[in-house]
Amino acid sequence: MIIQATILILICVNVIGTTNGTEMNCVPLIRVPRNSVFRAPVMTKLKINCTITLDGCHRNPRVSWCKLNGSDCKALNYSHHIRTEWKDIKKHEWMAFLIFLNISMEDTGLYRCKEGDTSVSHAINVTVTGADDDLKWLGPYVYICSGVGLVFIVMTVSFLYVIRHQGTKSTRKDKANKNQYMDTHKKDLLLPPHLYLNSDLLTSVVYRV
The missing domain is CATH 1.20.5 (Single alpha-helices involved in coiled-coils or other helix-helix interfaces)
Incomplete structure (x- = not known):
């Protein structure tokens, strides 16, 4: 019984060590061009994106989006008119999207893409224009x-x-x-x-x- 318990402990330690080693070698990288600006007329669809690379990682990306409010980036509450998706580009590289299905004037602002809790992208400027502005x-x-x-x-x-x-x-x-x-x-x-x-x-x- 003691021998079996010892073997089980060694296996658990080995697995934990391998996992921690993998996470230690995982380097998330988010690419968004500086001063990115997206413009859209009100009541239309808009899709913004960021590119994520996970070098040395053996997992899918954990992507989230937030909207800047002063110095804080507040997590988005996804609703019927905002949703997210992502797709594979190549091995260890993905493109994440934030989609406004029916954008409104309140959606104007600065947005950031996040991977996990540490990696954050440059701000993406979303500008929503009214119908009169589009005809000026x-x-x-x-x-x-x-x-x-x-x-x-x-x-x-x-x-x-x-x-x-x-x-x-x-x-x-x-x-x-x-x-x-x-x-x-x-x-x-x-x-x-x-x-x-x-x-x-x-x-x-x-x-x-």
């Missing part, structure tokens, strides 16, 4: 397009006015020429005065023509 960039283009449209309308009206004015001049000129032509031919058709004195002769002349 259109302002200058609206003014430019309005100006171009106004110039086009003025040019079109001016062009049509010139065409119509030229057409009116041509009509008046043609009418004047026509009247002059008719007056000239009327004079050619007028009979000598002495023919009007004899109605029979006038009728004869008219029929001859």
